Amino acid sequence: DTEVTQTPKHLVMGMTNKKSLKCEQHMGHRAMYWYKQKAKKPPELMFVYSYEKLSINESVPSRFSPECPNSSLLNLHLHALQPEDSALYLCASSQELAGGQYNEQFFGPGTRLTVL
Amino acid sequence: AQSVTQLGSHVSVSEGALVLLRCNYSSSVPPYLFWYVQYPNQGLQLLLKYTTGATLVKGINGFEAEFKKSETSFHLTKPSAHMSDAAEYFCAVSVYGGATNKLIFGTGTLLAVQP
Numbered sequence: 001d002t003e004v005t006q007t008p009k010h011l012v013m014g015m016t017n018k019k020s021l022k023c024e025q026h027m028g029h030r031a032m033y034w035y036k037q038k039a040k041k042p043p044e045l046m047f048v049y050s051y052e053k054l055s056i057n058e059s060v061p062s063r064f065s066p067e068c069p070n071s072s073l074l075n076l077h078l079h080a081l082q083p084e085d086s087a088l089y090l091c092a093s094s095q096e097l098a099g100g101q102y103n104e105q106f107f108g109p110g111t112r113l114t115v116l
Numbered sequence: 117a118q119s120v121t122q123l124g125s126h127v128s129v130s131e132g133a134l135v136l137l138r139c140n141y142s143s144s145v146p147p148y149l150f151w152y153v154q155y156p157n158q159g160l161q162l163l164l165k166y167t168t169g170a171t172l173v174k175g176i177n178g179f180e181a182e183f184k185k186s187e188t189s190f191h192l193t194k195p196s197a198h199m200s201d202a203a204e205y206f207c208a209v210s211v212y213g214g215a216t217n218k219l220i221f222g223t224g225t226l227l228a229v230q231p
Binding site: 041048108 | 160
């Protein structure tokens with residue numbers, strides 16, 4: 001299984017709502033990533049988890065809260081978002097090779113988020 | 117700091133023509149380089165990667181890229197474009213973020229294929 005799955009595919013939420021995005025992989029990868037992608041732009045890294053521990057937070061606002069309950073699952077909890085947070089949210093995973101730069105990431109199809 | 121630059125945000129070719137998408141990198145250490153493709157409303161799919169070894173890398177869907185250290189380039193080519201190749205293409209370099217690896221993406225090139 002070389003697939004990263006993401007749910008839901010689409011999400012519309014108000015600025016006062018609380019919602020969560022879910023990502024799952026069964027490739028045995030120990031690094032998982034959240035990206036935000038605006039239209040016609042490259043993905044921007046938000047968070048990286050390595051062995052279920054948060055290793056990189058790219059100065060993301062606290063209204064985005066990541067969680068890695070186990071090595072196969074990655075969640076992104078959303079609260080009090082702004083309209084400018086509307087974007088495609090991509091999850092990815094990779095095999096973690098300690099000390100090396102090799103980093104082939106497998107991406108999920110994304111969740112299209114609209115904040116009203 | 118490592119980075120990649122993609123020349124040409126839009127490239128248009130005729131079906132059957134050569135595809136050439138340009139990527140130049142900046143790296144103080146031997147880079148690991150990647151090309152990803154993104155079809156509309158989808159995630160990114162790895163086309164090919166260069167880590168070490170052979171400098172001509174073959175990928176999926178007939179694409180290939182050549183790592184040229186002297187030119188700091190990693191251009192993507194395909195001999196004959198197909199309508200299904202129309203998509204956004206991203207070049208990326210892997211950097212070690214202190215605790216783990218992360219990808220730095222170029223700004224992307226939108227490929228249009230004309231019939």
